Amino acid sequence: MTSKQSNDSHAMELSAQGDDWRPTPHGRFLADVLTANSFAKGKDVLELGGGVGNHTILLLRHEPRSLVVTEISEDLLASTRKNVERNRPAGSVIEYRVSDWLSTEGTFDLVVTNPPFCVSGKQNRRYFIDSLILDAHRRLRPNGELLFIQSSMADVQKTLRRLDENGFDAKVIERRSGPFRDYYFEDKSFMEEIKQVPDGYTVQDGTHMETLNVIHGTLRPYSPPSIAHIPATKK
Numbered sequence: 474m475t476s477k478q479s480n481d482s483h484a485m486e487l488s489a490q491g492d493d494w495r496p497t498p499h500g501r502f503l504a505d506v507l508t509a510n511s512f513a514k515g516k517d518v519l520e521l522g523g524g525v526g527n528h529t530i531l532l533l534r535h536e537p538r539s540l541v542v543t544e545i546s547e548d549l550l551a552s553t554r555k556n557v558e559r560n561r562p563a564g565s566v567i568e569y570r571v572s573d574w575l576s577t578e579g580t581f582d583l584v585v586t587n588p589p590f591c592v593s594g595k596q597n598r599r600y601f602i603d604s605l606i607l608d609a610h611r612r613l614r615p616n617g618e619l620l621f622i623q624s625s626m627a628d629v630q631k632t633l634r635r636l637d638e639n640g641f642d643a644k645v646i647e648r649r650s651g652p653f654r655d656y657y658f659e660d661k662s663f664m665e666e667i668k669q670v671p672d673g674y675t676v677q678d679g680t681h682m683e684t685l686n687v688i689h690g691t692l693r694p695y696s697p698p699s700i701a702h703i704p705a706t707k708k
């Protein structure tokens with residue numbers, strides 16, 4: 474794929490090879506939200522799973538203080554880097570890291586991601602969403618923000634409940650509905666699983682529709698009690 478993204482507000486030149494993740498409606502919707510809002514301005518940002526850099530470039534245009542973007546392998550990160558370097562604003566501060574989800578260094582003001590779900594490759598397809606909810610606090614400063622997109626089929630109410638349990642004030646800030654991708658129908662177990670998800674999807678005139686949800690959470694400050702099971706140096 475070599476493309477010039479058509480929407481003027483996120484005009485950029487992107488190319489993808491091999492296993493690179495090509496932006497889907499989820500990625501395009503999150504791109505619209507990132508373009509319309511200055512979430513990153515002046516912040517230290519961590520973006521997980523940068524893909525072809527479509528969100529990375531938009532985040533950099535909002536002038537973060539710094540941005541770290543990750544991918545799971547050197548090859549995938551090379552594509553992120555190639556696209557970002559071709560499109561990044563002069564003077565922007567960026568670091569590229571290979572890392573497995575949140576297994577990276579540092580603390581940030583904002584974590585942004587479009588987590589794998591349908592093709593997460595895990596028995597729990599929500600693995601990357603749940604991992605984010607459980608462990609983003611390790612990469613976030615107090616009052617740090619989490620911004621991600623998920624399908625209604627990944628159970629939005631479950632996500633909001635778990636975010637609250639894990640110390641986040643969170644809500645859906647934008648919603649958009651759209652038709653299923655063809656590959657959903659090819660995965661029979663996925664089609665069975667989503668029947669159990671409350672408000673997971675609708676069928677309108679024979680067309681299966683999901684809702685894409687952009688979720689924003691703010692981490693409530695928290696100090697564990699002195700008797701908590703945490704090494705003394707971390708208290």
Ligand SMILES: C[S@@+](CC[C@H](N)C(=O)[O-])C[C@H]1O[C@@H](n2cnc3c(N)ncnc32)[C@H](O)[C@@H]1O
Pocket residue numbers: 494495496497499500521522523524525526527528543544545549572573574575586587588589590
């Ligand atoms: C749904 S795609 C999103 C890509 C891009 N941000 C977008 O929205 O178009 C998820 C991305 O996460 C990456 N990824 C998968 N597993 C990962 C892991 N364990 N750690 C970091 N990134 C991972 C994939 O390679 C892929 O680029």
